[in-house]
Amino acid sequence: xxxxxxxxxxxxxxKRQSVAFWCNPISGHATLYWYQQILGQGPKLLIQFxxxxxxxxxxxxxxxxxxxxxxxxxxxLKIQPAKLEDSAVYLCASSLLAGGVYxxxxxxxxxxxxx
Amino acid sequence: xxxVTQPEKLLSVFKxxxxxxxxxxxxxxxxxxxxxxxxxxxxxxxxxxxxxxxSIKGFTADLNKGETSFHLxxxxxxxxDSAMYYCALNTGTASKLTFGTxxxxxxxx
Numbered sequence: 320x321x322x323x324x325x326x327x328x329x330x331x332x333x334k335r336q337s338v339a340f341w342c343n344p345i346s347g348h349a350t351l352y353w354y355q356q357i358l359g360q361g362p363k364l365l366i367q368f369x370x371x372x373x374x375x376x377x378x379x380x381x382x383x384x385x386x387x388x389x390x391x392x393x394x395x396l397k398i399q400p401a402k403l404e405d406s407a408v409y410l411c412a413s414s415l416l417a418g419g420v421y422x423x424x425x426x427x428x429x430x431x432x433x434x
Numbered sequence: 435x436x437x438v439t440q441p442e443k444l445l446s447v448f449k450x451x452x453x454x455x456x457x458x459x460x461x462x463x464x465x466x467x468x469x470x471x472x473x474x475x476x477x478x479x480x481x482x483x484x485x486x487x488x489s490i491k492g493f494t495a496d497l498n499k500g501e502t503s504f505h506l507x508x509x510x511x512x513x514x515d516s517a518m519y520y521c522a523l524n525t526g527t528a529s530k531l532t533f534g535t536x537x538x539x540x541x542x543x
Contacts, residue, residue: 364530423531425478
């Protein structure tokens with residue numbers, strides 16, 4: 320079974336620039352998550368999708384971050400404009416369905432550096 | 435609000451010694467707790483969950499609601515246990531995980 324795919328793996332941009340990350344979940348997984356992991360901290364949930372609908376985006380800084388999951392499969396996360404404090408690893412995860420019994424499978428992450 | 439605390443950033447033990455990684459949580463509802471592990475250059479992955487009450491790779495964790503703790507234990511550490519360990523709390527029915535800051539376990543010879 321192929322795992323969660325993410326690209327790019329690394330990205331360096333200057334502040335005020337825009338950046339986009341892509342995630343392809345495990346086939347058949349209805350639930351998709353984006354996490355932000357700042358150095359020295361645990362992952363923090365930014366947004367959760369169930370198919371192509373948003374379940375929770377309460378911690379997404381909506382003035383600069385946006386995410387979509389068209390057709391309920393792949394997802395993109397965008398930051399526009401980026402700030403220095405956005406430097407982090409962005410993790411995508413997927414699970415068969417929502418609920419604690421369903422294991423979340425994580426991708427390798429995208430390391431973003433904002434200079 | 436829910437919170438997960440892992441008080442140790444780094445835990446260094448000798449091979450064969452017992453291991454206990456501490457995790458305390460704060461949540462007013464009925465908690466679901468997990469341990470995730472990230473080995474060097476690998477992805478974050480689920481190690482175990484409290485509802486399963488199983489031992490994975492020799493690790494166990496018991497939910498203590500009185501002390502609001504979910505400590506991870508292993509009687510004899512192995513070199514391959516060296517990794518970053520995260521405790522996570524699921525709140526609600528929508529799989530919203532709140533992670534702790536993680537503990538790096540270093541097993542030395």
